[in-house]
Amino acid sequence: MYQNHSISQQDVCLICLSSISKSSSFHQLFSHHCICSSCLSLFKRIDIKTCFEGYPLRILYGYNDFFRTLLFRYKGQYDYALKDAFLDMYKRELQIRYKDYLIVVAPSASKANDVRGFAPNQAIAMTIHSHVFNGLYKKVDYKQSDQSYTQRAGIRDVIGLRGGSFLENRKILLLDDVMTSGETIKTCLRLIEKENPQKIEILILAMKEKYLVNLGIIKQARSI
Amino acid sequence: MKCPVCGNEDAHYIGYINKRPYCRKCIAFGRTYLDESYPIHTTPLIMTDASYHLSFTLSPRQQFISEQLITNYENATNSIVLAVCGSGKTEISYAIIKHVIENRGRVCFTIPRRQLCIELHERIQKDFPHLTIGLLYGGYQENNDAPLIICTTHQLYRFVSSPFDLVIMDEADAFPFYGDDVLNSIFYHASQRYIKLSATLLEEDIHDECVMIMNRRYHGHDLPVPHIYIIPQFLWAASLKYWIKKLLETHKRVLVYVPRVSDAQYYADLLKDTYRVKGVSSESPYLNEYTKDFKEGLLDVLITTTILERGITIEDVQVIVLEAGDRIFDERTLIQIAGRVGRKIGYEDGRIVLIDDHYSKAMKGCIKTIQSLNRMSV
Numbered sequence: 001m002y003q004n005h006s007i008s009q010q011d012v013c014l015i016c017l018s019s020i021s022k023s024s025s026f027h028q029l030f031s032h033h034c035i036c037s038s039c040l041s042l043f044k045r046i047d048i049k050t051c052f053e054g055y056p057l058r059i060l061y062g063y064n065d066f067f068r069t070l071l072f073r074y075k076g077q078y079d080y081a082l083k084d085a086f087l088d089m090y091k092r093e094l095q096i097r098y099k100d101y102l103i104v105v106a107p108s109a110s111k112a113n114d115v116r117g118f119a120p121n122q123a124i125a126m127t128i129h130s131h132v133f134n135g136l137y138k139k140v141d142y143k144q145s146d147q148s149y150t151q152r153a154g155i156r157d158v159i160g161l162r163g164g165s166f167l168e169n170r171k172i173l174l175l176d177d178v179m180t181s182g183e184t185i186k187t188c189l190r191l192i193e194k195e196n197p198q199k200i201e202i203l204i205l206a207m208k209e210k211y212l213v214n215l216g217i218i219k220q221a222r223s224i
Numbered sequence: 225m226k227c228p229v230c231g232n233e234d235a236h237y238i239g240y241i242n243k244r245p246y247c248r249k250c251i252a253f254g255r256t257y258l259d260e261s262y263p264i265h266t267t268p269l270i271m272t273d274a275s276y277h278l279s280f281t282l283s284p285r286q287q288f289i290s291e292q293l294i295t296n297y298e299n300a301t302n303s304i305v306l307a308v309c310g311s312g313k314t315e316i317s318y319a320i321i322k323h324v325i326e327n328r329g330r331v332c333f334t335i336p337r338r339q340l341c342i343e344l345h346e347r348i349q350k351d352f353p354h355l356t357i358g359l360l361y362g363g364y365q366e367n368n369d370a371p372l373i374i375c376t377t378h379q380l381y382r383f384v385s386s387p388f389d390l391v392i393m394d395e396a397d398a399f400p401f402y403g404d405d406v407l408n409s410i411f412y413h414a415s416q417r418y419i420k421l422s423a424t425l426l427e428e429d430i431h432d433e434c435v436m437i438m439n440r441r442y443h444g445h446d447l448p449v450p451h452i453y454i455i456p457q458f459l460w461a462a463s464l465k466y467w468i469k470k471l472l473e474t475h476k477r478v479l480v481y482v483p484r485v486s487d488a489q490y491y492a493d494l495l496k497d498t499y500r501v502k503g504v505s506s507e508s509p510y511l512n513e514y515t516k517d518f519k520e521g522l523l524d525v526l527i528t529t530t531i532l533e534r535g536i537t538i539e540d541v542q543v544i545v546l547e548a549g550d551r552i553f554d555e556r557t558l559i560q561i562a563g564r565v566g567r568k569i570g571y572e573d574g575r576i577v578l579i580d581d582h583y584s585k586a587m588k589g590c591i592k593t594i595q596s597l598n599r600m601s602v
Binding site for chain 2: 011073079080081117
């Protein structure tokens with residue numbers, strides 16, 4: 001009945017735009033993936049679960065060239081549709097695991113978001129579920145990635161929180177795309193702590209191996 | 225809905241932000257909303273002096289094509305010039321560049337590869353001393369409002385909203401332009417009229433353009449024809465050494481083409497005790513330095529991937545292609561590689577040695593095409 005319907009027959013990969021054949025694996029019959037297997041294999045999945053400042057921290061990917069390009073296409077070239085690509089393979093699991101959590105997204109400069117037409121972290125968070133809190137904001141236009149590693153503590157004075165009372169007694173999942181020195185996350189944690197949430201967990205999409213070592217999360221010898 | 229930049233209409237490649245459709249196919253060239261209209265700007269140009277000088281006189285055939293290009297332009301016809309490697313394709317377009325610019329038009333000279341852009345800019349700037357010439361490639365731009373722009377095919381997206389009166393495309397059959405829908409569509413959007421220059425366009429690439437053929441190099445000699453040697457794989461290293469030794473007896477330099485990046489370094493290591501040799505590929509950081517050393521005679525042998533298949537002119541060079549039957553060496557690539565040999569006056573002859581353990585369609589096709597070009601009498 002639907003065999004002549006071109007869109008139902010064939011899906012294209014979100015990243016490389018080539019078509020995904022749906023019958024290629026048994027697995028695909030049961031779950032809907034929007035990324036082809038060759039693009040999936042380019043993600044460096046590390047899925048490290050560790051502790052940061054006393055809170056559970058989970059890092060999904062290693063920050064490699066592929067991730068850098070993908071993130072740039074999403075945040076820098078404003079390809080909104082890519083929001084579904086980042087958590088694609090973890091989606092089901094995250095949805096179950098963080099079902100009753102409130103997702104708090106790390107802030108991005110509002111000026112940049114006006115140009116984009118969307119808030120990148122928030123859009124990614126929305127792919128898990130729609131309990132997303134975006135009260136963290138940047139007081140001035142400030143880009144953490146423009147700062148040198150040692151100057152990054154400066155972010156402390158830049159981030160503010162509005163409507164913090166929503167967080168009280170909630171389970172919080174703090175989400176950010178890339179962690180480098182951890183200063184942004186630290187600042188966000190300080191602000192959230194003040195509101196007496198029930199519990200805080202952190203989810204980071206990607207991190208460079210070098211900084212994983214710097215923060216003592218992995219040892220030098222282990223290659224990821 | 226249709227993307228105004230790349231002409232994409234496929235719903236698979238359309239994304240939505242707050243219900244506004246945008247094109248995902250050409251997202252790398254900036255996000256385009258499909259519901260927006262993009263007005264075409266025109267900037268009036270002041271009269272510029274576009275006189276040029278050539279270091280040699282055009283052959284009668286070059287002169288004829290050169291004039292025909294102007295006639296076609298005036299008749300609003302697009303042109304394709306099929307000219308063999310080393311026949312002076314760039315120079316025949318000088319007259320039309322001068323003609324368009326002196327009629328207050330804007331011209332763009334575009335090439336798929338960045339390295340060739342830089343070389344071409346130097347060359348054209350030397351020949352057009354009074355003209356401001358813009359140069360654009362990934363990560364670099366200067367004078368991008370000049371009447372003559374030289375850019376990579378990727379950069380043409382900047383000019384979709386202000387199309388050129390004439391776009392001249394050299395090496396129209398080269399990667400990454402050839403076969404890429406987005407780049408092709410951008411090319412047609414950025415040009416009101418165009419001229420494609422190429423050595424190896426196939427029949428299916430020609431639509432309603434006026435085609436002109438130039439089958440002779442400006443020195444008038446035949447194109448060197450490649451020779452195929454079928455050798456079992458375990459003897460390749462030995463036969464490579466034999467041929468290099470033999471070719472270096474009579475000539476100064478040997479260029480060796482290999483199919484894979486890793487092979488370049490492998491064979492360079494194999495030969496480094498006997499000759500001054502370097503291996504280059506798209507990944508090697510010293511590509512430009514080594515190519516320059518090779519041109520200046522500081523290296524005997526340069527081992528390269530197809531990165532150096534086109535656009536470069538090296539005096540007195542001989543060519544060996546290892547694993548010439550590999551998929552990467554298609555007919556067009558082999559013709560280009562063969563075209564490296566015998567370009568300069570004084571070194572019109574040379575050898576092209578194709579080594580593999582089997583014949584390929586491309587090898588035979590390349591030889592057949594070159595022979596028929598040599599027989600043709602235009």
